[in-house]
Structure formats: structure tokens, C-alpha cells
Amino acid sequence: MTKLDSPSAHHATATAYWTVGPEKGELLREDLPAPGPGEALVRTLFSGISKGTELVVHHARVPECVAAEMAAPNQEGSFPSPVKFGYLSVGVVEDGPAEWRGKTVFCLYPHQDRYVVAVEKLTVVPDDVPARRAVLTGTAETAINGIWEAGPRLGDRVAVIGAGLVGGMVAKLLASFPLGRLQLVDVDPAKRSFAKALGVDFSRPDDALPDCDIVIHCSASEAGLERALQLAGDDGDVIEMSWYADRKVTVPLGEDFHARRLSIRASQVGVVARARRHRRTNADRLQLAVSLLSDPAFDAFLTGSSTFAELPDVVQQLSDGVLDALCHVIEYPGTESAPTEATR
Missing domain, CATH: 3.40.50.720 (NAD(P)-binding Rossmann-like Domain)
Known part of the structure; x- marks a missing residue:
């Protein structure tokens, strides 16, 4: 990875948010590989900040004894830093298997403008769920797991x-x-x-x-x-x-x-709750989560938005208590052309 203002020799690059030290985050450029068999290139439309967990990472407070268990599914680096952390991302598949191209998808991926990932890690967003609202899929998954645990x-x-x-x-x-x-x-x-x-x-x-x-x-x-x-x-x-x-x-x-x-x-979302573990996979749980978000009432959780370029400042404002939010949405370049219910 390189500083955002440093040129990359690679023809394809992406920009991602990294926690590089206690209470310090930066947008860094990195090489972007071409998708291989069974992989997709996703252009991000929106990501959401899960304030509680992401501020723990921002403050370098992940206990060493559970660092491996608390790693996000597509995290890079390791705690305390440098680490690329996050898990509420929605985008459009631009390249990969033909049946996936053009689909709006949710992925448990960090804040990054474009990324390559195995298609098995993608969850298709239904036509009746707006892309912006779909960032809540990971939060709904967490809630479902807790409810399954409670019974x-x-x-x-x-x-x-x-x-x-x-x-x-x-x-x-x-x-x-x-x-x-x-x-x-x-x-x-x-x-x-x-x-x-x-x-x-x-x-x-x-x-x-x-x-x-x-x-x-x-x-x-x-x-x-x-x-x-x-x-x-x-x-x-x-x-x-x-x-x-x-x-x-x-x-x-x-x-x-x-x-x-x-x-x-x-209750911790890393594994499916014991009561459903033998009959539901993580992918099943995610598909259920995104299917529930067709209700416009879920928009009450989306309490503000900022551009991707502003993300380091936004995280610090959340940390300082200057910005109050439930789920703060990050908008990426090109979101003005994001699919809507009427066009998808």
C-alpha cells in the first residue's frame, strides 16, 4: 500500500481506509489484482460505519487474546495496526462471472472504493432494497443472530x-x-x-x-x-x-x-447462533438479513452521510463525540448512478 498522493506503477489500483495507529486513519492506495476464476471486481457505492466496533479498532483497544476471533471477514493487516477493518459495504459487480455482472451486492468488506473478492462472499441485494439501505445488512445479521440466541x-x-x-x-x-x-x-x-x-x-x-x-x-x-x-x-x-x-x-x-x-x-456474530448452527450457514443468515430491509422504516438507522474522501475525519469526529450517529453512510464516487428500485 502507498500514500494516497503517491503514484502507483500498477495499472489498476484501489483506495482503502486503514487504521495506521491509535486514533489515526488514512486513505491509502494499493494495487488491485484482476479477478480470477470465481472472483468478482466490485465498485463500491456505499459503506457504513459500525461505530461501536470500529471505534474500538480506532482506539487500538482490541484485546490481544481475542484478536484473531475479532478479525473482520475480509480484514487485512492485524490489530492494533496497521489494519484495514470494516464490514458494511454495498457495490456493483463490474467484472467476473457473467451471471454476477451488473448485480448490486453486499459484502462484509472494509471501506474501499474497488475490490476483488470471491463471489461466494457476496450477497445479492434484492430489487426492493435500495443500495444505501443495504449497508445495514451486516447489522441486521448481528441482530438476527442475537434473536436466534435468545429464542x-x-x-x-x-x-x-x-x-x-x-x-x-x-x-x-x-x-x-x-x-x-x-x-x-x-x-x-x-x-x-x-x-x-x-x-x-x-x-x-x-x-x-x-x-x-x-x-x-x-x-x-x-x-x-x-x-x-x-x-x-x-x-x-x-x-x-x-x-x-x-x-x-x-x-x-x-x-x-x-x-x-x-x-x-x-451472542457474537462470528458464528451462527448455536440454536441454528447445524441448519443455517453464514450465507443463509446474510441473505435473510438483506431480505428484511425492504421496509422504509429501516432508513431511521441511517443518520448522516459523507464522501469517501472525508472518511478519516469522520471517524475522528465520531471518536471525539463531535458527530453523533447510528450508522453513518460513506458515499463513493459514482454513487449518483447507483441502481434504484425502479431501475434494478
């Missing part, structure tokens, strides 16, 4: 703690279930309008209803996990979807957890 039943009382990107997506998908009760819980009262857009009841933590069959925790906070244990009913389940990276978290196991026989189970 909600008819009439269940469920609370989702943390109205961020993942928590909101879990709540949105659960809203179609025949539950007895569903609440999206967050400390920020401004999240009430977001919950309303998703068609989900909102509550502040102190007002949330107890005796839940399932509590899904997504706030990545110690206080949120403590409240999850309080809201779970006797013998209830807490599904932990937060990633704390290198932070130490204190859990009050001497209170509700032990006395009321609660269970805490982790």
Missing part, C-alpha cells in the same frame, strides 16, 4: 437495553414477533422518537417494566448490564450482545443473578 416464544415479555445501532435493530426485528411486551430501554430521552419510528415502545431505565422472560443487552455499559439483571424475571435469560473490548466490567452477581437463578449468554 423468544409466543407471548414473551422482552426488554432491549441500549437504543444504538444494534439494540435498535434487535428491537425493530422483534417488533414483528407475537410478543406479550417489548420495550426499548435507553438513558437518553431523545431516543423516544427513534423508537417511535421503529414502532417500538420506549422506556427510561428506571421506568422499564420488570419480570421479563428475555432481556437483550446492547448498551455496552456496566449500568446497563446491571439493569438487565434486575429486569429479568426469575429463571430469565439475559443475552449479552455488547463488546467491552479491553474494559473491565463489574457485574453484581451477589444480587439478582444468583438469588433468582438468572442466565447470561453471549
